[in-house]
Amino acid sequence: MHQRPPSRRAILLGAGAMAAWAASPARALLGAVGHGALPAGVESLIAQMTVQEKAGQLTLMAAAWAGGAATALNPAGAAANFDGQLEEARRGRLTGVFNGNGAVMAKRMQTVAMREARLKVPLLFAADIIHGFRTVFPVPLAEAGSFDLDLARRTARAAGAEAAASGIDWTFAPMVDIARDQRWGRGVEGAGEDVLLGRLMADARVRGFQGSKGLAAPDAVAACAKHFAAYGAGEAGLDYNSVDVSERTLRDVYFPPFQAALTAGVPTVMASFNEIAGVPATANPWLLTEVLHDEWKFDGLVVSDYTGDEELIAHGFAADAREATRLAFLAGVDMSMQSGFYIKHLPDLVAKGEVPMARLDQAVRRVLALKVALGLFDDPFRRIDARREKTQVRTKALLALAREAGSKSIVMLKNDGDLLPLARSGKRIALIGPFAQGQHDLVGPWNVYGTDAEAVDLLTGVREAVKDAAMVTATDGSGIDAPLPGGIDAAVAAAQAADVVVLAIGESQRMSGEAQSRSDIVVPAAQQALAAAVIATGKPVVVLLSTGRGLALSGPVLDAPAILVTWFLGSEAGRSIADVLFGIMAPSARLPVSFPHATGQQPYHYAHKSTGRPNGPGPLTEYKAHYREFANDALFPFGHGLTYGKISYGALDLGGGQLAADGMLTLSATVTNSGTRAAEEVVQLYVQDVTASITRPVRELKAFRKVALKPGQSQVVRFTVRRADLLFVGRDLQPTVEPGRFRVWIAPSAQAEGVAGEFTLA
Numbered sequence: 171m172h173q174r175p176p177s178r179r180a181i182l183l184g185a186g187a188m189a190a191w192a193a194s195p196a197r198a199l200l201g202a203v204g205h206g207a208l209p210a211g212v213e214s215l216i217a218q219m220t221v222q223e224k225a226g227q228l229t230l231m232a233a234a235w236a237g238g239a240a241t242a243l244n245p246a247g248a249a250a251n252f253d254g255q256l257e258e259a260r261r262g263r264l265t266g267v268f269n270g271n272g273a274v275m276a277k278r279m280q281t282v283a284m285r286e287a288r289l290k291v292p293l294l295f296a297a298d299i300i301h302g303f304r305t306v307f308p309v310p311l312a313e314a315g316s317f318d319l320d321l322a323r324r325t326a327r328a329a330g331a332e333a334a335a336s337g338i339d340w341t342f343a344p345m346v347d348i349a350r351d352q353r354w355g356r357g358v359e360g361a362g363e364d365v366l367l368g369r370l371m372a373d374a375r376v377r378g379f380q381g382s383k384g385l386a387a388p389d390a391v392a393a394c395a396k397h398f399a400a401y402g403a404g405e406a407g408l409d410y411n412s413v414d415v416s417e418r419t420l421r422d423v424y425f426p427p428f429q430a431a432l433t434a435g436v437p438t439v440m441a442s443f444n445e446i447a448g449v450p451a452t453a454n455p456w457l458l459t460e461v462l463h464d465e466w467k468f469d470g471l472v473v474s475d476y477t478g479d480e481e482l483i484a485h486g487f488a489a490d491a492r493e494a495t496r497l498a499f500l501a502g503v504d505m506s507m508q509s510g511f512y513i514k515h516l517p518d519l520v521a522k523g524e525v526p527m528a529r530l531d532q533a534v535r536r537v538l539a540l541k542v543a544l545g546l547f548d549d550p551f552r553r554i555d556a557r558r559e560k561t562q563v564r565t566k567a568l569l570a571l572a573r574e575a576g577s578k579s580i581v582m583l584k585n586d587g588d589l590l591p592l593a594r595s596g597k598r599i600a601l602i603g604p605f606a607q608g609q610h611d612l613v614g615p616w617n618v619y620g621t622d623a624e625a626v627d628l629l630t631g632v633r634e635a636v637k638d639a640a641m642v643t644a645t646d647g648s649g650i651d652a653p654l655p656g657g658i659d660a661a662v663a664a665a666q667a668a669d670v671v672v673l674a675i676g677e678s679q680r681m682s683g684e685a686q687s688r689s690d691i692v693v694p695a696a697q698q699a700l701a702a703a704v705i706a707t708g709k710p711v712v713v714l715l716s717t718g719r720g721l722a723l724s725g726p727v728l729d730a731p732a733i734l735v736t737w738f739l740g741s742e743a744g745r746s747i748a749d750v751l752f753g754i755m756a757p758s759a760r761l762p763v764s765f766p767h768a769t770g771q772q773p774y775h776y777a778h779k780s781t782g783r784p785n786g787p788g789p790l791t792e793y794k795a796h797y798r799e800f801a802n803d804a805l806f807p808f809g810h811g812l813t814y815g816k817i818s819y820g821a822l823d824l825g826g827g828q829l830a831a832d833g834m835l836t837l838s839a840t841v842t843n844s845g846t847r848a849a850e851e852v853v854q855l856y857v858q859d860v861t862a863s864i865t866r867p868v869r870e871l872k873a874f875r876k877v878a879l880k881p882g883q884s885q886v887v888r889f890t891v892r893r894a895d896l897l898f899v900g901r902d903l904q905p906t907v908e909p910g911r912f913r914v915w916i917a918p919s920a921q922a923e924g925v926a927g928e929f930t931l932a
Contacts, residue, residue, distance in 0.1 A: 201238060212538045216531050216604055218289055220647065223262040224534045225516040227291065230473065230507045231255065232610035233270030238619040243298070243684075255279070259293060260286045263513050263802050265505065265537060266294030268342070269618050272320030273556040276337035280550050292541055292550035296340040298618050299379075300359055301325075303332040305568040306613040306620035306742050308594030309682075309718055310371075312579040312737035312763040314361035315811070317852045317874055319374040325575050326378025328568055331389040335562040336619075337554040339544050342393040342440060344375035346427035347397055351762060351773035353407025355686030358615055358718030358738075363775040363808060364866045365423055366871045369430035376434035385437070388552050395431035397442030397475060399457060406446055407772060409687045413444045420446075420863070421899045429466065436444040437470040437540055441478055441503055444850070450485050452478040453494075458502030471536035473505040475500065480509035490915065491515060496524055504533035564624070569742055576739035577744025582812040583765075586731035589710050591753030591814060592670060595637035600645065600668035601629055602661045602704055603675045604697065605716050607644040614738025615683025615718060624741060626676055628714070631744025635752050643668070645821040648700040650678045657705045665707045673730065674706055674753065679738050683716025690769045691722050702726040714747065720763040722771075723805065735761070753814060758850035758876070760811035760919070764804035771797065776808040776920035777867035784868075809871070809919035815849025818842050821886075821914060822925035829931045831893055831909075838888040839916040839925045842877035855889045856920065858913040860928075869920055887916070896931060907931065 212347060216224070232240065234252040258264040259282050270276060276295050283293045292689050301307045307325040316322070326344070335342060348368050349357030361371035374393065379393040404411035415424070428439070441458060442451040451457055452474055459797060462468045479498040480491065488494035495515040500507070506512040519525040545552050582590070592599070605611055612625035633639035647661030665671045675697040683686065693701070693715075705711050705726045712732040715721065723733075734757070739746045749755040766774050785794040785801060796802045821840035829835040843849050855873040859866040873889045891914075893907055900906035907932050917924025 180334065185402045197893070198474050200711060207498070209457050212542070214559045215289070215291070215538065216534055219534070221517045221520050221530070222513070223289065225513045226258075226261070226263040227265045227508065227534045227537045228505050228516070229263065229513040230265055230266055230294075230296065230505055231510070232508055233267040233275065235271045235275045237269055237271035237275070237297075238621070240618050242428040243269075243618060244761060249530050255284050259283045262287050262289060264293070264863065266296060268507070269298060270295060273554050273559040276554045277556070280554060284550055291538070292546035292659075294340060294541060294546070295338050296342065297333060297338045297555075298343070298616060299329050299333045299338065299341040300343050300345070300615065300616045301614065302329045302740060303336065303571070303619050304571055304624070304913035305332055305562040306331070306617055306625065307572050307575050307741075308579040308739045309358050309614040309737055310360055311358045311362060311718060311762060312739065312798050313575060314367060315370050315581055315759040315823070316575070317367070317739075317876060318578055319370050321575055321578055322371055322374040323378040324571060326375040328383060328571055330379040330381065330391040332563050333566065334389045334391050334553045335555070335558040337559070338391055339546065339553055340394065340438070340540075341379055342394045342396060343379065344372055344393065344395065344431070345397065346372040346395050346431055347400075347402035347764070348427065349402040350775040351402070351404075351407035352688065352691050352766065353687050353769070353772050354402060354404060355409060355682050355688070355718070357402065357571050357763065358682040363764065364762070364777070365426050365797055367762060368427040372427040372431040372638070373434045376431050376436045380435060385543045392438060392540060392544060393431070393436045394438040394440050395428050395436045397439035397451075398428060398439050398462065399442060399451060400446055400474075400922070401442040401444050402785075407687050409685050413446050417456075417903055418899045421903060430465060432468055436820075437543060439468065439470065439472050441472055441474050443478055443481065450482055450487050452503055452926060453482055453487060453497040453501045455501040458714065463502065469536075471504040471533070471540055472502050472746070474503045474507045474509075477509045479503060479506050479511050492519070495519065499525060499533070500529065504536050537632075562609055564741070569670055569729070572740050573742035573745050573749070577749045579737060579739060579759050580747065580750045580757055580873055581735040581759045581761055581810075583733040583735060583806050583810070584731065584756040585812050586780065587734040589670075590751065592712070592751050594635060594752050597641065597669040598667065599632065599636070599642045600664040600671045601632060601642065601674060602645050602647045602664055602671055603673050603714075604646055604648060604650045604676035605676065605698065605714070606646065606672070611679045611716060612738065613679070613740055615686070617678045620741060623879050625630040626742050626744035628744045628747055630750070631746070631748035632672070633848065634745065635748040635754065637751050647704070647846070648696045651694050651696060651697045653699065658700055661700060661708060663707050664705050665704050668709060671704055671709050671711045672714060673701060673711050674716065675701060676714075676716035676721070677718060678716075679718070682738075688719075691719060691766075691772070693721065693723070695729055696734055698725060698727065701730070705730060712751070720761070720765040722768050724768075751841055756814045756847065758852070758854045759810065760809050761806060763806065764807035765810045767800045767805045774804065775869050776804065778802070779865050780868050803921055804876040807919045807921035809854050810921075813849035813851060814845065814847040815843040815881070816845035817849060817851050817879070817918065818844060819918070819924040822916060822927050824914070824927050824929055827927070827929045829891060829893065829929055831932055834890050834892045836888055836890050837914060837916065838886050840884050840886050841877060841879065842884040843881060848878065848880050850876055851918065853887045854917055854919065856915040856917060857896065859896065860911040860913060862898070862908055862910070864898060866898060869915065871920070889916070893931065
């Protein structure tokens, strides 16, 4: 259905619905105990509900009146009939919908719930606001590369406020899965391979979505940490695949970002699709109840992923829909998304004593608590305002933030001969490649409401930045996956007529994201051929890499003198790239994932173990842990990224080199910019526990600082290390740390030496 402006009748119905709500049983029960006195009010309301109405509070469905790209993203999706969905709301068989079509749709549904449902419990409106609403920000993996937590908080805050202006209460974000296999497509939604960066980004994004004024604020949306747990560890990088990792690895690697999200106040968690050690997460009581609720004291709700409970049947874990319902619900999944299993089967399961009424009431209590926290029991229409929806989206301030975020997310891998930044005048520039022009592949995967049609492409951004737009040409040269007739000849001619070539190649946005695992994470062959022909002209070439993952680069692409990783940057993509190309903004981002030598190296992450046969520095030696072709390292490591300055590290100070068990140790290095341009350096602190009762990684990131350096400026960068920073999960699966030697690096990446030394923990 297409969105329609609100009619006078709809406005009157809305006013009537508010009046009905004011006199409803739900409002009376909750209002009688005062705002914030949740338990008594909720218990009284629960007592009024039938079992079917309780099951309805646990049933979330895709909006029949879908918004944006929702139907394409969930093709099994929306209910066929909007009137039928209104009837479900009228009968109390629906807690809410997701990915709907804005304020008009939400107002119609909420009006029915408030005027015509028996108990008049407000509906909840949710959406996948992964990296922006109508204003689209860089994909989360790109933004993680900014190493800028305030930026992540600000873009999440802006996305949440913009979504709330369209009637949305709840976002299924942030994704906080650690992703260490670049074949997995959904790594684009997270913060990469590192635990510390993952924790900090989870915290920043939750706080951004939810704001600082409480969830009841009209511009706040509830966040949802997903996918619990270890979704990113699927075998062979295949989406939805089995996971078999130790409990120690779960606690050391995959759990910490969720714990950070909980500490930040996230009220909801989404169960993951995958199994862990043979038990699907959606039906795993140890994971969803014992760890999440009992151990971590989480008091919010758990929602299934899209048809996650239904998929227990395909897993071979449940015999049928009824058993899948029972297993998921008793494991701790409070709300079922999209399968409809809970409304169909919970009433009978309760009637036959297979599901305790106490468990049903517990789940309903968690759902109602979220609705109360969101302010829906005070005003069910607080976020539903068609006027705000039109005036508070894609504002100048939001687009300026998108441009800033895009520029700060671009990673410069190479800049031989200081080819970059380019001059803004006097040079003929040929933009070549399938991403050189046109409004496509700009906003990135998993965006429901923003569109490429509203985004700025590379050609537009570059022509705006130069003094004479006529000096800029654009030629596709090839398609994304296939050559174009005459394409290479046209590209070579364009290159020969130019002074410098900007070669825009890489992945389409459909090559990353859910269900987009790749068996070979390379630049497609057609584009490799294009790159070879263009680079053979001898003209200076700047490669721009569109991607949602770490790529294995080789051949002519790798030979280009300058390479920028431009990811998928969103609404202002073309302007963000131009800002960095021409030095309006200096590159300041770093890789949040390792770029491997080859696909066959996957899974790979910098914080790997040494093994009993490490190769060590120098030539490759037989019978050591490496591939025949290359060392056990990355082509471009985590944390790598160049600036327009010339950065060096020196004068390591170990603060005496002794860390008392109850003390702290200050480590420092002097970082110098000897170049002629200002730079922003991400100074990184890595530590290795040399000997421990559990083998430890070769390096682990413990802290980082972004420092601005003028030409010729030096700055002493200090880090404080405490015993708590050195904790790991010990043999008894409890956090521990042991006295002994620790190697330390203050360096520009996970493989760079920077300055290095040792300290001792007493």
